[in-house]
Amino acid sequence: MASIRFRSNKWQARVSRKGEQSLVSTFQSKEDAERWARSIEVEWDRGTYTNTHQAQKTNFGELIERYLREVTPTMRGVKEDTIRLKAILRKPIAKVNTLLLNSSRIAQYRDERLKEVSAGTVIRELAYFSSIINQARREWGINIANPVLLVRKPPSPQGRNRILTYEEEQKLLHACEPKANRNIYTRPFVILALETAMRRGELLGLKWANIDIHKRTAFILLTKNGESRTVPLSTRAIETLQGLPRSIDGRVLPINFAALETNFKRARDRAELLDLRIHDLRHTAVTRLAGKLPNLIELSAVTGHKSLSMLKRYYHPNPEQLAKKIA
Template sequence: MASFRQRSSKWQARVTRDGYPNQVKTFEARADAERWARSVESAMDKGQFVDTQEAQRTTLRELILRYVREVTPTMKSVTEDTYRLKALARRPIANWSLINLSATRIAAFRDERLKEVSNGTVIRELAYLSSIINHARREWDINMSNPVIHVRKPTSPTGRTRKLSDDETTKLLQALEPTGRQNTWTRPVVLLAIQTAMRRSELLALRWENIDLTRQTAFLPDTKNGTPRTVPLSAAATEVLRTIPRNISGIVFPVKYFTLDAAFKRAVKRAGLVDFHFHDLRHTAITAMAEKLPNLIELSAVTGHKSLSMLKRYYHPDVEELARKLG
């Protein structure tokens, strides 16, 4: 049954029925309260009632931060995801309650972000929002629709083909020479990335117990695609590992993700490189490896790609060299 009471200048409606949680909502006018109560009771009578109170009192910011606390720590990219999601929680759209998070508002958020960042970043942020909402619907019993699925995604960017030339490699390594307060771990990380084609996350997760300098191998128990692999180390890669000090923690490179990221970006700027990202080191390494390992099966075993189509995104042969091979 429904009951109504006046609180200050507003009217509170309460619907109580066995088998359902109490439904409470406040209105400016009693007529609005009665209309809402009738609609709730009608839905209950028809077995169509959906409790949206949790979605009404929870903001998107609160949902994101709960996800960061409870779900993100179980993910491989916990540090990066936490940083990105907390930044997302500071956006104006996060002020809306979940029940009022419409496709129109998501689209407005998309358009505003496209003025500030790349298509790829916006696609990633929309994917974050969709995943968080779906998790809340499945695991936290928050009844709401997922408005993200109704919003047009920006065009996916074409795969990057940027890689270092020999001259750029020299300039970058010179810029990474530790002087003053510069991070001393950045240069060996970059050197190993160029020699092994390992991802940044894989490099930062390396442990001495998984490295065999005699056999020239590095075992990666946890990779991006979920399959462990053993990476062969070139003589140059082995020399890099022999020359760096060993940390008591057992971690090969005891440096935080964002500390490394900031130090690398500063070095790129000092070297005068244009449009070069850390992940482009993987492109550079794979292209160089392809000259030594023309068998793509062997090359994919080193790089960790499960399919040749994914490997092709990173392998960028020199067209002039291909022309010379054709004769």
């Protein structure tokens, strides 16, 4: 039922119905108030009404903050996701009301960010936006459209194919030799990454309790793809592990992400391998393992790739070696 009254030089319309939240809005004319009230009642009758009251009171930054509190802690990449989302909170788009968060504003954000960061970073941030908005729509009762779905994403950057040569490996390991102001775990990390093809996070989370020296295996309980796997250890990997001191917290490499990143970059610069990244070690390891494990099923069991298409992104065979195979 609708009621119209004149209040404070404006016409106020109130629409009420059992089972629905009462709605109130003000207008300059009585006709506009009546028209609005009728439209709400018609939408209620048809079951097409969308309540945007909560959305009107919420800006995008508030959605991000709630996502950080309730959703991010349940994700495996909680640390990196938290850092990235908090950075977005400092952007002007965080102050935009959710009802005004349309495709035009998202596209503007995309174009501005492309001037500052890579296309890959922008694609990741747009994925965050979409995930946050969908969470708000589905579970928080905030009725807004997802404008990200209408925005063209930047072309995906070409995958890296940087492979470390054996000569470069020796230079890098020499630059990682523990000396004053150098972390003793950087060099073992590099060797284990090259020998096992394990991801950075998997190596940093590896514990002595999950290593069986006699069976020459390392068990990874939680991987990026959500499945556990057992990684075989080469003789070199075993020797490296046996030379490590035992940490009180049970980790094989008790060094955090930031410290590893800093120490690796310094070693890389000393070795004059300025284009090298930590993740390139995994590319190198997969390529080397492919020569020893030509069976792709066996190779994927070691590397943890769930599909051939994903494995192909990391596998970069030497054309000269392939030529010898078909000679």
